[in-house]
Amino acid sequence: MVRYTPGSTPLPHFGRRAMLRAMLAGAGVAAASGVLSACGSGSGGDPNAVTFGNNLSDQVPKDAITAALKAFEGQSGGLSVTINTKQHEQYQEQINNYLQGKPDDVLAWFAGYRMRFFADQGLTGDLTDLWGKIGGNYSDALKQASTASDGKQYFVPFTNYPWGVFYRKSLWQERGYAEPKTLDELVALATKMKSDGLVPIAFAQKQGWPGMGTFDQLNFRINGYQFHVDLLAGKEDWQDKRVKEVFDTWKRLLPFHQENALGRDWQEAAQSLQQKKSGMYLLGSFLGQQFPDAEKDDLDFFPFPEINPEHGTDTVEAPIDGYMMAKKPANSEGALKLLEYLSTAEPQLTYLKSDSSVVATNKDADTSGYNSLQKKAAEVIKNAKHVTQFLDRDTDPGFASEAATNGIIEFIKNPDNVDSVLKGMADQAKNIFK
Template identity: 60%
Template sequence: MTRPTSEAEYLARMVPPSVRGVDRRTLLRGALGVGALLGAGGLAACGNGGTSGQGVPTGAVTGTVTVGSNQSDAVPKAAVKAYMDAFSKANAGTTVKINTVDHNTFQENINNYLQGSPDDVFTWFAGYRMQFFAQKGLVGDISDVWANMQGMSDAMKKASTAEDGKQYFVPITNYPWAIFYRKSVFQEKGYEVPKTLDDLTALGAKMKKDGLDPIAFGDKDGWPAMGTFDQLNLRVNGYDFHVSLMAGKEAWTDPKVKKVFDTWAGILPLHQADSLGRTWQEAAQSLQQKKSGMYLLGAFVAQQFGKGAEQDDLDFFTFPEVDSTIGTDAIEAPIDGYMMSARPKNEGAAKKLLQYISQPEAQLLALKADPSVIATNDKADTSGYTALQKKSAEFVKSAKSIAQFMDRDTRPDFASTVMIPAIQDFIKNPKDVDGILTKVEAQKKSIFAS
């Protein structure tokens, strides 16, 4: 694949419809609109992120503040509405207009969206993905929002800071990736939580005999299987190698990477078949319906379980040990939050909203509507946490190293145009690891050289 010569060309190639299952009509149907998708303005200059012209207003704000949201599933969509309504109520005369777009469509079109007529504030992710747009000047500097922020840890601030030392992101929630299961199924069948990869393989064999798909699996949308690669790479090669690989500093043809895929090939038969035709929601429902025994996913898997008894029956364990010298103290816990566009139409209200989102009040409203996530503000009251949330909070807190997720820890163009098809090719033909990784390395060199 040749390197895209423009942002528009990059978007056109970002995810081929044949790979992602999203046709052009679907892409144009969302609330981003044709104007935003095609880009009303010219390309933004590369360099530091967009700068702001005013600080955070001390009093109430007025007018309309627009919010672009990728929280399209019912549960997170309700959570967004809850704290946006609360902000509007606290600021009489201010209207929050939420433009919700299908999660995948939003991510696939984020580049042209930001170059066109973006909303004042929009949902996005911490880490490399935030830094990528800050460097391109497509988002606004919100260091003044952070200046008086209370309750955010140094780790949260670091994850919100770009290479220029300025902040461009406000965290609201995060959640761990782990292997989820139903406690009642494990109790009924006498299953034990596996500590090593050999234990996991043995457990999978037992589940097969019991008529279960050992590991639920759905990669129709391309990104879920990235989590499996990340977990294996963290266990096979460790955190430092993983983040270096994601940053383009290691060769994908390195034997260390091949070992990850070879290890994955060994447990691939434990996964649900025909995964490329199944969404993560459908895979999660197989766990919910007790047709699958386990599922490697983020804690948002709980969204597919009924509140109360069903969610109380959901539990998780960290991905088992592969190498005893590396252990299991590295996890993934992606941070979700908001950014401001480079030239917001209502900057005062946008910054006031971002300040509100950082506070415990807003985050607890998010958690009340969506119990699969945990607050990022340390001052948030955790007494109302569900058992799953409490375990998630302890799990994240006890981790020695925390990764964000492949499509957040590396360049978004590399993740989307290279790794999605590469991993799906592996799932279709796990015997062609050498060929797949040779192609990935060649594409990586081209993309990271830009």
């Protein structure tokens, strides 16, 4: 598997860049490659051209977005789109320089903290007026995730996918299991699974990021959405008793987790669910990649159960991918026209014809063509009061890669050492969020 950024849609491996360039040219959409900061040169002021910074570098999603942009060209009244594609991780590594140079008119990025980070620096275009036209396409939660610290919108959502507790319907029917609604019911179910000879909760932490998803679920279920996002933004103290409660709750669940998680990747954990050796797995819906096509309809999920009735299950982790506009696009009129189009159901459903691992963000998108898992994912996301992105998207990248990753690993190694773990995380947060 190609390594992908935690919290983002997993991307399958594909062939040579030259082959992709040929395919894109054959589709009638130009593709550029090379160093992102050098190639993002805008449209040169050509009123008939829009440039598009693309981070979907693997074949399936790249073909999917190409099809959506080709459809835009067909109904745009003469506008053409030039795609500047960069390898997914390099795109993220270079985006700061890219935005400070000559970025493309429209460019791919992520909602939430990562969007706000650049909007707050004045490096991206204000889309508030556009949202006056497209706001009806989205839920309040998606608008919230597209809004920066100044209360203005700088992002247009395109696709997303949920995290939840996944299971095999046939196994649960055979064993008579029911979806738990509360933490106590989850513990009771896990206890029963253990007595039935199953690993209750598949778990993997070799890649460093999967455990972040468990922390997220516990934190916003216990402390609510606002505390969660404020903590990750450096506005709350990691040594706060509320954070301690999160780890104490996790400690209660750890005996039901798959052992030796630090030596296992998420694919192996997903395979244990597929093989009916594990009863549940908390992960993103991309875990379906590890299921044969004939078994994918046997996969189901439920949102992480309620812990604190004050917050219920009103928050869903559903990383949102979408698009921003350059601060000074060479073709601002064309950029806004393209972004308005991308907010509609048509291009999102065109995209999903090639990539079924995600769902459309447009709330009126026709879901009749969705598979069963997509239909449920769309419903869960639509009904959420709040949508989070994933720890490493909702906080400073340096904090995520060092303090959060190392802290969670240390906790898993020694859950009795949580006070020391949280002190270390708090100290690092103070240095990062000055």
